[in-house]
Amino acid sequence: MSSSEKNNPRHNYDPFQGFSRPTFPFFDDTNPCIYSQSAAAATQAFDPSYMSFTDCLNGGSVVDYNSFSRAFDMSCSSSDVVSPMDDAKKIGLSAENSVGDNNNHNPNLNISENPSTPNSSVSCSSNEDGDSSKVKKEKQPADDKSKKVKKEKRQKEPRFAFLTKSEIDNLEDGYRWRKYGQKAVKNSPYPRSYYRCTSPKCGVKKRVERSFQDPSVVMTTYEGKHNHHIPTTLRGHASPSGFPHEFLSRFLPPSSNNIPAGNTSSMHYQTPQQQQQLQVPDYGLLQDLVSSFSRNQAP
DNA sequence: CGTTTTTGACCAGCGC
DNA sequence: GCGCTGGTCAAAAACG
Numbered sequence: 001m002s003s004s005e006k007n008n009p010r011h012n013y014d015p016f017q018g019f020s021r022p023t024f025p026f027f028d029d030t031n032p033c034i035y036s037q038s039a040a041a042a043t044q045a046f047d048p049s050y051m052s053f054t055d056c057l058n059g060g061s062v063v064d065y066n067s068f069s070r071a072f073d074m075s076c077s078s079s080d081v082v083s084p085m086d087d088a089k090k091i092g093l094s095a096e097n098s099v100g101d102n103n104n105h106n107p108n109l110n111i112s113e114n115p116s117t118p119n120s121s122v123s124c125s126s127n128e129d130g131d132s133s134k135v136k137k138e139k140q141p142a143d144d145k146s147k148k149v150k151k152e153k154r155q156k157e158p159r160f161a162f163l164t165k166s167e168i169d170n171l172e173d174g175y176r177w178r179k180y181g182q183k184a185v186k187n188s189p190y191p192r193s194y195y196r197c198t199s200p201k202c203g204v205k206k207r208v209e210r211s212f213q214d215p216s217v218v219m220t221t222y223e224g225k226h227n228h229h230i231p232t233t234l235r236g237h238a239s240p241s242g243f244p245h246e247f248l249s250r251f252l253p254p255s256s257n258n259i260p261a262g263n264t265s266s267m268h269y270q271t272p273q274q275q276q277q278l279q280v281p282d283y284g285l286l287q288d289l290v291s292s293f294s295r296n297q298a299p
Numbered sequence: 300c301g302t303t304t305t306t307g308a309c310c311a312g313c314g315c
Numbered sequence: 316g317c318g319c320t321g322g323t324c325a326a327a328a329a330c331g
Contacts, residue, residue, distance in 0.1 A: 179304055181323060194322070198303095207322090 161221040169193065169208045169218055174230040177206065188212035199228045 177195035185192050190210035197204040204224040211217040 178302085180325095182305075183321065186320075192321085205322095 159221055159223045161219050164218045164220060165216050166218050167216075169210060175199070175204070175226065185209060185212070190215070197224075197226060199226070202227050 176198040178198045179193055180196050181194035182191045183194070188209075190212055192207055192209040195206045195208065202224075204222065204226050206223065207221045209219055211219065
């Protein structure tokens with residue numbers, strides 16, 4: 001481990017920091033309902049009888065923190081360890097299965113081996129403007145193209161993904177997202193949607209796509225780190241114990257330039273679309289979890 | 300009227 | 316070099 005890795009806040013990141021460490025069955029060796037770029041996690045066979053995201057939250061077998069941490073590759077030291085994830089390839093969610101070195105024709109959504117990443121010489125810039133995902137594309141006249149200095153290779157933000165059994169595509173996670181694109185997925189009737197966090201200077205993105213093999217499965221891929229706290233609470237109420245939204249937000253490693261809470265208070269959390277989503281059963285499960293969590297937190 | 304979504308076009312990266 | 320594909324932009328439309 002290099003000294004820079006030691007200094008990387010992500011390296012010792014503890015998503016449970018500040019909480020009584022719960023024993024959520026987010027991940028166990030037979031039920032990787034969540035996967036990350038972690039090779040260990042990625043190579044786990046995906047059981048089609050997995051729990052939904054909220055089911056995972058809601059109970060079941062106990063998993064220790066280390067497995068959870070492994071699952072999210074929380075101990076990854078830098079973004080070059082977190083290899084650029086071709087997530088869809090891993091789980092056969094999109095038509096990318098059918099191209100290249102595909103061996104993902106597994107109807108059971110097996111997670112295939114994570115290919116090694118060549119030339120992933122990625123620096124861990126903590127620069128506020130270092131959000132590589134925001135490499136602004138400036139449209140230039142065609143005759144300028146030849147003059148254009150070759151851009152730096154696009155850096156990859158740390159990513160992780162949830163596999164969720166859900167009716168809705170855009171799972172509620174407490175943040176506000178703006179959709180900025182949608183692409184048809186090859187060989188899949190379901191498009192992939194691209195969302196960006198609406199908070200200023202927050203470059204976190206997420207992609208949402210539905211498995212064409214099992215339409216009840218949604219994969220949500222997060223990319224980047226929120227540099228702010230969750231805007232406000234759902235339905236204008238305080239989230240009990242800051243959970244699960246804050247908890248969920250901690251899945252993403254902290255930014256080295258975290259800004260203090262409070263300056264997002266003016267954000268409006270709910271959009272009509274979000275409001276609609278809150279009425280789905282899955283969110284009810286989440287709320288059950290919140291209640292359960294609150295009870296467990298009570299003295 | 301401000302915000303969000305839709306959608307076609309554009310661009311970069313990659314494999315052949 | 317070319318074609319394919321994923322990702323992003325940005326204008327228009329939709330929405331409340």
